[in-house]
Amino acid sequence: MKRTSAAYHLFSRVIYALASIALTLISIAMIVVAGLDVWDSARAGEPLTHSMLDGIGLVVVSLAVLDVAKYLMEEEVLRDRELRSATEARKTLTKFLVIIIIALTLEALVFVFKAGSEDLTLLIYPAALLAMISLMVVALAFYMRISSKTEKQLGDDDVSLPES
Incomplete structure (x- = not known):
């Protein structure tokens, strides 16, 4: 029973680590997309106000996603704490x-x-x-x-x- 519990615990930590890495990558991609959208608007000669506001919104969401990824990594993987x-x-x-x-x-x-x-x-x-x-x-x-x-x-x- 102890070995099964230890294996499941390790499996959980791996899943949390993978989820954290995936969220981090998605967050970085969102920031890149926001920057590219503003760049495309500037190159097209369009007013930047709307694309910049959209970019800010996307960056804010990406930071929230990054915070969740950081939280998962710190609390569930690195510290290995149970509440x-x-x-x-x-x-x-x-x-x-x-x-x-x-x-x-x-x-x-x-x-x-x-x-x-x-x-x-x-x-x-x-x-x-x-x-x-x-x-x-x-x-x-x-x-x-x-x-x-x-x-x-x-x-x-x-x-x-x-x-x-």
Whole structure:
């Protein structure tokens, strides 16, 4: 049973490493595509405003993808950590959600500039996205407050996660 568990653990780490490498390569490709799109627009003599905003959006998404790849590599492959305590789980979840919130916020700002330059009636969509992001921040803050308060009351050792 121990050997099967060790083999599965190694298999999981390899899969996480491959996923991280694939995400990194996709992120780099997205940055290259963004640059090529701006270059093509410049060569064609088109206004650069739209291609640059599209490029910014693509680079922002690629950075979020790169952050997820980095997180997978650090947490699941290199450190080989398992979440054994509620504090560790809270920190990991917080780190991941902050990456998502930052990426969404940057993308919403790009949408604001795009809508502002194209059609002001389109500003409702990035405004709604920013409102949802604000709710995510409030929900994350609430989660952090509740979980850290519980950890302090019970002591982190008493709030261990079940063994899998």
